Amino acid sequence: MAKITLDNLAHSYLKHPTKDDDWALKELNHDWVDGEAYALLGSSGCGKSTLLNIISGLLQPSQGRILFDGHDVTHAPTAERNIAQVFQFPVVYDTMSVGDNLAFPLKNRGADPKYIAERVNAIAAMIGMEDQLKRKARGLTADAKQKISLGRGMVREDVNALLFDEPLTVIDPHMKWELRTQLKQLHHDFGHTMIYVTHDQTEALTFADKVVVMYDGRVVQIGTPQELFERPAHTFVGFFIGSPGMNLFDAEIAGTNATVQGASVPLADAYAPVAGHAQIGVRPEFVRLRAGGEGLPARVLRVEDVGRHKIVRLDVGGTAANAILDEGEPVPAGADRIVFEPQAINVYADEWRVAPERRQGRAA
Numbered sequence: 001m002a003k004i005t006l007d008n009l010a011h012s013y014l015k016h017p018t019k020d021d022d023w024a025l026k027e028l029n030h031d032w033v034d035g036e037a038y039a040l041l042g043s044s045g046c047g048k049s050t051l052l053n054i055i056s057g058l059l060q061p062s063q064g065r066i067l068f069d070g071h072d073v074t075h076a077p078t079a080e081r082n083i084a085q086v087f088q089f090p091v092v093y094d095t096m097s098v099g100d101n102l103a104f105p106l107k108n109r110g111a112d113p114k115y116i117a118e119r120v121n122a123i124a125a126m127i128g129m130e131d132q133l134k135r136k137a138r139g140l141t142a143d144a145k146q147k148i149s150l151g152r153g154m155v156r157e158d159v160n161a162l163l164f165d166e167p168l169t170v171i172d173p174h175m176k177w178e179l180r181t182q183l184k185q186l187h188h189d190f191g192h193t194m195i196y197v198t199h200d201q202t203e204a205l206t207f208a209d210k211v212v213v214m215y216d217g218r219v220v221q222i223g224t225p226q227e228l229f230e231r232p233a234h235t236f237v238g239f240f241i242g243s244p245g246m247n248l249f250d251a252e253i254a255g256t257n258a259t260v261q262g263a264s265v266p267l268a269d270a271y272a273p274v275a276g277h278a279q280i281g282v283r284p285e286f287v288r289l290r291a292g293g294e295g296l297p298a299r300v301l302r303v304e305d306v307g308r309h310k311i312v313r314l315d316v317g318g319t320a321a322n323a324i325l326d327e328g329e330p331v332p333a334g335a336d337r338i339v340f341e342p343q344a345i346n347v348y349a350d351e352w353r354v355a356p357e358r359r360q361g362r363a364a
């Protein structure tokens with residue numbers, strides 16, 4: 001396994017990029033720590049595949065370097081990078097048996113037959129195809145073929161990194177959960193450096209130690225699932241992660257107080273004057289409904305029962321917002337105000353989170 005360093009990396013598909021928008025991948029410096037499992041998360045077109053293809057060597061970056069354990073591989077072809085890749089759609093050899101497909105990367109490197117047999121059996125068990133090792137791949141469903149692709153990607157233990165590009169797209173929903181769990185277990189057992197591209201937050205949050213969130217060609221936050229939930233560094237992270245995402249309200253910030261639509265919202269910490277477009281962000285889980293009294297005037301539009309909790313859709317002075325209530329928690333009769341848990345409020349200036357100037361009553 002290897003540490004992967006991105007050094008001033010950037011990419012444009014244009015020959016002569018002039019403006020910010022011309023860059024599919026904006027300048028990025030980052031170390032992918034040896035042995036960690038990362039998810040690369042973002043909506044379609046944000047640059048995930050561009051970054052993954054640069055790491056794998058399918059694409060030469062317009063700017064910057066890529067290092068594996070400090071060794072510059074920017075211009076090294078894919079074959080020399082010693083990585084395993086699994087793509088969105090299956091890549092299998094139809095005329096070979098399932099077992100030979102799985103064994104292929106090991107045979108190619110002249111591994112010992114006994115080791116190959118052991119490894120193929122272990123991987124086949126993982127993807128639930130132990131009883132199909134002898135059958136030809138031709139005629140198998142796309143789902144089964146993709147499981148073979150995943151298995152073949154994971155069969156070698158000595159790769160620098162394992163790269164997955166939306167590998168579960170064609171997999172049946174209930175098998176998706178199982179394979180994701182298996183991948184996580186595999187990471188736990190072997191400690192591969194893994195990078196897993198997805199636009200699905202559930203996939204990212206259940207698979208990864210660290211999630212790298214991309215937006216418009218830029219990495220906007222790298223953090224644990226908990227950090228992304230509690231302290232979204234950019235409003236996009238707040239919106240994209242969570243279901244529904246974080247509520248945002250235009251605000252004026254002064255010390256430990258935010259003023260939203262003329263109402264006072266207490267903050268847990270003190271903030272320096274905010275330059276630019278100031279907003280507060282609060283996740284629906286930390287919005288409470290009240291009838292009268294303190295709080296921000298709000299109108300309940302509808303209540304959606306989604307199993308273990310309820311989503312209350314709100315209109316807050318023309319801004320759409322949401323609250324999440326536990327299954328058994330009633331919407332108070334005559335609810336016309338919302339209040340927030342001060343600790344759960346984040347402050348943003350021009351979309352980026354602002355760190356408090358001073359923590360109130362706790363260690364900084």
Ligand SMILES: Nc1ncnc2c1ncn2[C@@H]1O[C@H](COP(=O)(O)OP(=O)(O)OP(=O)(O)O)[C@@H](O)[C@H]1O
Binds near residue numbers: 042046047
């Ligand atoms: N070969 C190419 N030539 C020109 N532009 C490209 C090329 N490949 C991607 N792009 C553009 O670069 C940007 C980033 O695309 P990229 O495929 O990396 O995004 P993505 O996040 O992987 O999206 P998706 O999930 O849809 O694959 C997009 O604006 C896309 O249109």
